[in-house]
Amino acid sequence: MALEHAILVSLLEKPGSGYELARRFERSIGYFWTATHQQIYRVLKRMEADGMLAVREVPQQGRPDKKEYSVAAPGRALLSAWLHELIEPESMRHDLAVKIRGAAFDDPAALVREVERHRAVHRDRLAHYLAGELRDFTGPDAPTPLDAGQELQHVVLRGGIAYERMTIAWLDDILATLHRLAAAPPAG
Amino acid sequence: MALEHAILVSLLEKPGSGYELARRFERSIGYFWTATHQQIYRVLKRMEADGMLAVREVPQQGRPDKKEYSVAAPGRALLSAWLHELIEPESMRHDLAVKIRGAAFDDPAALVREVERHRAVHRDRLAHYLAGELRDFTGPDAPTPLDAGQELQHVVLRGGIAYERMTIAWLDDILATLHRLAAAPPAG
DNA sequence: CTTGCCTATGCAACTCGTTGCATAGAAAGA
DNA sequence: TCTTTCTATGCAACGAGTTGCATAGGCAAG
Structure with a gap:
């Protein structure tokens, strides 16, 4: 389950909404990981329910309001634990x-x-x-x-x-x- | 859904059982695709039900019988159709x-x-x-x-x-x- | 003689990931 | 004016993939 971890890293680099994360996953993070907005929204919701993330409602002008997510302490601990785990090297899959x-x-x-x-x-x-x-x-x-x-x-x-x-x-x-x-x- | 296609290619190269396919997926085919035996058995069963594959019960000495699968005409047509489709290039995912x-x-x-x-x-x-x-x-x-x-x-x-x-x-x-x-x- | 490994197949439950669809206001171009 | 595109979030359904468990005979090492 590395999508969680990729989201944590991205939000640590800069807090943002699900929509913004989806765009990052098309760019810098997407160099080595892909995810659609549906996946991201679903995981964000679960992680927030689990207390890994904090949400802040941000009203905007001329565009829909957004929910800005940032990493809470348990999320940071989760990432840290994962960083110290050993993961399996991956194959090509072409x-x-x-x-x-x-x-x-x-x-x-x-x-x-x-x-x-x-x-x-x-x-x-x-x-x-x-x-x-x-x-x-x-x-x-x-x-x-x-x-x-x-x-x-x-x-x-x-x-x-x-x-x-x-x-x-x-x-x-x-x-x-x-x-x-x-x-x-x-x-x- | 490329596991189907990978199985068709592997069975065209040489017919074999689910177990044998699983081992091939750890080796030559596995250079660029991985699959567990559960995945393979499930897909083989579905493909056989759909008429893509033919099965032959092979009794063996000193080891359990096996079901040897080979590609039927509709399976070959399915593979051919896929070969003429355009697929999306993949990213790294590390x-x-x-x-x-x-x-x-x-x-x-x-x-x-x-x-x-x-x-x-x-x-x-x-x-x-x-x-x-x-x-x-x-x-x-x-x-x-x-x-x-x-x-x-x-x-x-x-x-x-x-x-x-x-x-x-x-x-x-x-x-x-x-x-x-x-x-x-x-x-x- | 017991433990573990190899061949061989399979179920059940779960999470991950994709696709199609829906909503809705604002801006920009044909 | 109409269509498209962008921002922003979400549901529903399905297929892909993982993990744990179960069965069962044979074979080899300790």
Whole structure:
């Protein structure tokens, strides 16, 4: 159950509403975790009922009121306990890999456009991460020196960058393989 | 719902029982997808009821009988339809990244052992993948030339290898960052 | 001879995560 | 003016995935 923990971290970094959290999960936190607003609202409600979070109703002008959540002491203790637990390393979980192995029983060439589409998405993500890195950590407008929290955010972002670069190189490898198979005589 | 598709691919590569599938999901298929035996049994039962799979009772000596599943024509059509669909690229989803950002609100140094543990797991996985690559694709006992299915399995395995290498490099980056933070004065 | 592991299948209960839908006021563009 | 988009929250239903437990014979180590 890591969504709880991701929410705690995000709210410690900055308190906010469910809606704001959902947008963060499309951006910085979403580099390594995704969640829809329904999931977030549901978990926020449960965590608040359990005393992990505090809520504050914030009236707004020209837009609906919001509920601003922040981390209460028990929530902080929960996060701390989790940080000291050992968690299992995760695997890749790529639908695309299933498709590629499945293509052996169908038409491999039909996958080319799909792989190219994925490549474009990952290329855009990489560009987005690199722009964020320049803006927040390595560019002229970035704070110097970085504090511990920023250093930790930066190393996570570097992970996202490395992941996208690796993925793009792999997708290129897949495309080269598909083209080789399409060019070669179809028997073995 | 990709577990269905992963099962179809695995059964097309070789028919087998739920138990055998569960073990494959710990190995080759598990490079990029995981599933427990309960999940697999449940999905197999549903897919068989839907006519996607055929079952054959296989009596065995010295061990319990097993149900050997194989892909029926509708299952093959289902897989083919999925292969021609466009799927969304996935994100990383690393618990560890959440922990690292959370460490800013706790003790960063306490994460060192956890990161080192993950590094050891990924190092072992990489060694395992490289051994498999040598055995099945690049070594002297590998078939030459590879057929299309083997080429596709190889490119998926290369993805796993690239992923593990990238992950190990990132974990080293994290360790270096944690040591730097521990050595530096704790203020900003 | 007892404990634990391997093969083999399965139920029950639960949480996690997705999809579709609904509400509702404000702003911006066609 | 009409439609779309943005902010903001939420329900209902379903499917995906996890955890604990149960059964049951064979095999091997202590």
